[in-house]
Amino acid sequence: MTGVSSDVVRVDAAPLLAIDGLTLERGQSRILDGVSLTLGRGETLALVGESGAGKSTIAFALMGLIGRTEARIAGKMRFDEVDDLASLNERGWSRLRGRRIAMVFQDAGAALDPCYTVGGQLVSVLRRQLGLGKREARERALALLEGVGINDPEARLSAYPHELSGGMQQRIMVAIALACNPELLLADEPTSALDVTIQAQIIRLILTEIRARGASCVFVLHDLALASQSCDRIVVLYAGQVMEAGPSRGILENPRHPYTRLLKSCVLEIGTTTLDPPEGGVPSYDDMPAGCRFATRCPNALQRCVAERPPLAPEGERLIACFNPEPRS
Amino acid sequence: MSETSLAGQVPAAATHGAETGAMAPHDLPLFELLDVEKRFTITRPTGFLKREKRSLAALDGVRLTVRRGASIALVGESGSGKSTLLRVLLGLAEPSDGKALYCGQPVNEMRARDRDFARSVAMIYQDARASLDPRMTVKALIAEPLMHFGLCGRDEVDDRVRALLARVGLPGDIAARYPAALSGGQVRRVAIARALASEPTVLIADEAVSGLDVSTQAQLLNLLRRLKREMGLTLLFITHDLGVASYLCEEIAIMYLGRIVETGPTGAVLSAPAHPYSLALRRAAPEFFAPITDPLEGEIPSPLDLPKGCRFATRCAFVEEDCRADEPVLAPIARGRSVACRHPLHEAERSAFSSGVPSPAPPDRPATGGAELSA
Ligand SMILES: Nc1ncnc2c1ncn2[C@@H]1O[C@H](COP(=O)(O)OP(=O)(O)OP(=O)(O)O)[C@@H](O)[C@H]1O
Ligand SMILES: Nc1ncnc2c1ncn2[C@@H]1O[C@H](COP(=O)(O)OP(=O)(O)OP(=O)(O)O)[C@@H](O)[C@H]1O
Ligand code: SF4
Ligand SMILES: [Mg+2]
Ligand SMILES: [Mg+2]
Numbered sequence: 001m002t003g004v005s006s007d008v009v010r011v012d013a014a015p016l017l018a019i020d021g022l023t024l025e026r027g028q029s030r031i032l033d034g035v036s037l038t039l040g041r042g043e044t045l046a047l048v049g050e051s052g053a054g055k056s057t058i059a060f061a062l063m064g065l066i067g068r069t070e071a072r073i074a075g076k077m078r079f080d081e082v083d084d085l086a087s088l089n090e091r092g093w094s095r096l097r098g099r100r101i102a103m104v105f106q107d108a109g110a111a112l113d114p115c116y117t118v119g120g121q122l123v124s125v126l127r128r129q130l131g132l133g134k135r136e137a138r139e140r141a142l143a144l145l146e147g148v149g150i151n152d153p154e155a156r157l158s159a160y161p162h163e164l165s166g167g168m169q170q171r172i173m174v175a176i177a178l179a180c181n182p183e184l185l186l187a188d189e190p191t192s193a194l195d196v197t198i199q200a201q202i203i204r205l206i207l208t209e210i211r212a213r214g215a216s217c218v219f220v221l222h223d224l225a226l227a228s229q230s231c232d233r234i235v236v237l238y239a240g241q242v243m244e245a246g247p248s249r250g251i252l253e254n255p256r257h258p259y260t261r262l263l264k265s266c267v268l269e270i271g272t273t274t275l276d277p278p279e280g281g282v283p284s285y286d287d288m289p290a291g292c293r294f295a296t297r298c299p300n301a302l303q304r305c306v307a308e309r310p311p312l313a314p315e316g317e318r319l320i321a322c323f324n325p326e327p328r329s
Numbered sequence: 330m331s332e333t334s335l336a337g338q339v340p341a342a343a344t345h346g347a348e349t350g351a352m353a354p355h356d357l358p359l360f361e362l363l364d365v366e367k368r369f370t371i372t373r374p375t376g377f378l379k380r381e382k383r384s385l386a387a388l389d390g391v392r393l394t395v396r397r398g399a400s401i402a403l404v405g406e407s408g409s410g411k412s413t414l415l416r417v418l419l420g421l422a423e424p425s426d427g428k429a430l431y432c433g434q435p436v437n438e439m440r441a442r443d444r445d446f447a448r449s450v451a452m453i454y455q456d457a458r459a460s461l462d463p464r465m466t467v468k469a470l471i472a473e474p475l476m477h478f479g480l481c482g483r484d485e486v487d488d489r490v491r492a493l494l495a496r497v498g499l500p501g502d503i504a505a506r507y508p509a510a511l512s513g514g515q516v517r518r519v520a521i522a523r524a525l526a527s528e529p530t531v532l533i534a535d536e537a538v539s540g541l542d543v544s545t546q547a548q549l550l551n552l553l554r555r556l557k558r559e560m561g562l563t564l565l566f567i568t569h570d571l572g573v574a575s576y577l578c579e580e581i582a583i584m585y586l587g588r589i590v591e592t593g594p595t596g597a598v599l600s601a602p603a604h605p606y607s608l609a610l611r612r613a614a615p616e617f618f619a620p621i622t623d624p625l626e627g628e629i630p631s632p633l634d635l636p637k638g639c640r641f642a643t644r645c646a647f648v649e650e651d652c653r654a655d656e657p658v659l660a661p662i663a664r665g666r667s668v669a670c671r672h673p674l675h676e677a678e679r680s681a682f683s684s685g686v687p688s689p690a691p692p693d694r695p696a697t698g699g700a701e702l703s704a
Contacts, residue, residue, distance in 0.1 A: 107458050193407070229620070
C-alpha cells in the first residue's frame with residue numbers, strides 16, 4: 001500500500017479498480033448494461049442514481065456475493081493484481097472479501113444476525129479476519145464501537161441488534177467494515193439512517209481512515225450535496241447504464257446529461273417550496289428501450305435515442321452517454 | 330390551551346381533565362402523549378461473568394399533541410427515541426409511565442376495540458425490508474390491506490395494485506416479485522404503497538423516503554403533499570433530512586436523548602433555532618462543496634449515565650453554570666414555539682457563533698464548523 005498523507009490524494013497510473021463493460025442478467029432482466037468505471041488509489045467515488053439502477057448490484061459483484069447460478073455476468077472487473085474478480089473461485093474470494101475489499105451494507109438491520117449479540121458478531125469477524133485472540137478481539141471491538149460514536153460500548157456489545165436503534169446498527173456495520181483495514185471500501189448508503197450530525201462524524205471517520213491508509217472508497221449516496229463534500233468523482237447510473245461520470249464539481253455544477261440534470265433539479269434544500277419532477281418512472285425490464293434507457297422520460301430525446309444506444313464518450317474530463325446533452329456552460 | 334398542535338406547556342393533569350370533560354370528540358387531538366416515559370432494561374457486564382441490570386430511559390417526559398390535519402416532522406439524534414415514540418404513540422409499546430391517548434382514550438384500548446383504527450392509521454416502518462413478509466409477492470403484500478378492509482372486489486385487485494405501484498413510481502412487473510428481488514428503494518416504495526392502500530387518514534412514517542434517489546423522493550413528497558391538501562391527511566414524519574422536513578411538514582419537533590428539546594413551525598425553527606442542539610443540526614446539514622465539519626464536540630452521553638442538569642450540557646457551545654443544576658423543561662418562547670433550554674438562542678448569539686470566518690453563506694446558514702470555531 002502506498003503511504004498517502006491525509007490531504008494529498010495521489011492517483012496512481014494503474015487504478016486500483018477498473019470495471020469494463022460489466023453486464024449482469026437475472027433471468028430475462030438485464031440489470032447492469034455495460035457499466036464501466038475506474039477508481040484510483042486513494043480516490044473516493046460516489047455512485048448516484050435512480051433507485052433500482054443497480055448501485056448495490058455493482059457493490060455485490062465487487063464483493064463476489066453474486067452466485068454464478070443466480071445471474072450471468074459478462075465484462076471485466078480488475079482489482080489491483082487480480083485480473084478479473086468474476087473469475088475468482090471461493091478460495092480466492094476468501095482472501096479478498098472482508099479483508100482487502102469490505103462493504104457496509106445498505107440494510108444494516110438485515111445484515112446483522114438477529115440471533116447473536118452485536119459483540120459476538122463483531123468479535124467473530126475480528127478473530128476470523130485478523131486472527132486475533134478472544135481478549136484482543138474484544139478490546140478491538142470496544143475501540144471500534146467508540147470510534148463510530150457509540151456510547152457505553154460495554155453494554156452495547158452484549159445487546160442484540162433489535163435492542164439498538166436503526167442508526168446504531170448502521171454504525172456497527174461501519175465499524176465491522178473498517179475493522180480489517182480494507183484497500184477498497186464499498187459503503188452502500190452508510191449514513192442514510194443517521195442524523196446529520198452523526199452522518200458528518202461517520203463520513204469524516206471513513207474519509208480519515210481510508211486516507212490514512214491510501215485506501216479507496218466507493219460510496220453509494222443519494223444526497224448530492226454530501227457526495228460533493230466527500231467524493232472526488234461521481235458516476236451517475238440510470239437503469240443499469242452509466243449516464244455520466246467525472247469530477248464531482250464539474251458534474252454537479254454543470255450537469256450535461258439530461259438525467260443528471262433531472263437529479264440536480266430535485267435537490268431539496270431547507271426552504272425549498274416547489275419541486276417539479278416529471279411523472280413516471282424507470283420502464284420495466286420487459287419493455288426497456290434498446291437504446292438509451294432514459295429515453296422514455298428524457299426531455300431532450302431524439303428519434304435515434306430509443307433505437308440506438310449512445311456510447312459513453314469522453315468530453316474533457318468527463319464521460320457522457322447522450323446523443324443530445326445539455327450545452328456546456 | 331395554545332393553538333399549536335405541539336403543546337408542551339400545560340401540566341398533564343390539567344390538559345387531560347379539561348379535554349375529556351368538556352370538549353366534543355372532534356375537538357380532541359388525534360394523538361396525545363402525556364409525560365411519556367419508556368424504559369428498557371438492559372444488562373451490562375461489570376466484570377468477568379458479572380452482569381448488572383440497568384434501566385435505560387428511551388423516552389423521558391415526552392409530551393406531544395397531534396391534531397387532525399397536522400403535519401409534524403420528528404427529527405433528532407440517532408438513538409434519541411424517535412422510533413420508540415412512534416411505537417408508544419401507536420400503542421405498539423406500553424409507556425412505562427405517562428399516557429398515550431388516541432382521541433382522548435388510551436391508544437392500546439382503541440387499537441383493540443376500534444376496527445377503524447387499523448384502517449385509518451397507517452404506519453411505514455424504518456426497516457422496510459423487515460416489515461414486509463418475505464414469502465409474499467409484492468402483489469399479495471399490497472392486496473392484503475385492500476382485501477382485509479374490503480376496499481375493492483376481487484376482480485379489481487390487479488388494477489388497484491398496479492395503480493398503487495404507479496403512484497410510488499414502480500413498474501407493474503414488480504408485482505410478481507418477492508421483496509428479496511427488489512432494491513432497497515424499491516422495498517421502501519412497496520411499503521409506502523402498502524400503507525396508502527388502506528386509504529388512511531393518518532400516516533405515520535419512520536424514515537419513509539430516506540434511501541431514495543432525489544427524483545423519486547420528490548415524486549413521493551409531492552404525492553404526500555397532495556394527499557394532505559386534498560384529503561386532509563395527518564402526517565407524522567420521522568426524517569433526518571431537514572429539507573424534507575421543511576418541504577412536507579408545517580411543524581417540527583426536535584429530539585435529543587429521549588427528550589423533545591424544541592418544537593414550533595418548521596420554517597421558524599429551522600431559520601432561527603432556539604435550542605443549541607437544533608442549531609448544531611441545522612449547521613450539520615450537507616452543503617454543496619463545503620468541507621465536512623464536526624458540528625458537535627464530545628461524546629454522546631450514555632442514556633445509562635445521563636449528565637446532571639441539561640442533558641445536552643456536555644456538548645453545548647453555550648453552556649453556563651446553571652445548566653448543570655437541573656434539567657430544563659419544554660417552555661414557550663414565542664408564538665407556537667417551545668424550547669427546553671435555560672438560555673434559548675437569540676439572533677445575536679446565533680450569528681456571533683457563526684461569525685469570525687467570512688463566509689458567503691447567509692447568516693443563518695454558516696458554512697464554518699463548530700469544532701473549528703470553538704478551538
Ligand atoms: N433477485 C433478483 N431478481 C430479479 N431482479 C432483481 C433481483 N435483485 C435485484 N433485482 C433488480 O435489480 C435492480 C438493481 O437493484 P439494486 O439493488 O442494485 O438497485 P440500487 O441501485 O441499489 O437501488 P436502491 O437505490 O433502491 O438501493 C433492481 O431493479 C431490482 O429490482
Ligand atoms: N427493545 C429494546 N431493548 C433495549 N433498548 C432499546 C430497545 N429498543 C430501543 N432501545 C434503546 O432505546 C433508545 C432509543 O431507540 P430508538 O430506536 O427509539 O431511537 P431512534 O431515535 O429511532 O434512532 P434512529 O434514528 O437511529 O433510528 C436507544 O438507545 C436504543 O438502544
Ligand atoms: S441519449 Fe437521448 S434519451 Fe438519452 S439522455 Fe440523451 S437525449 Fe435523452
Ligand atoms: Mg441499493
Ligand atoms: Mg429509529
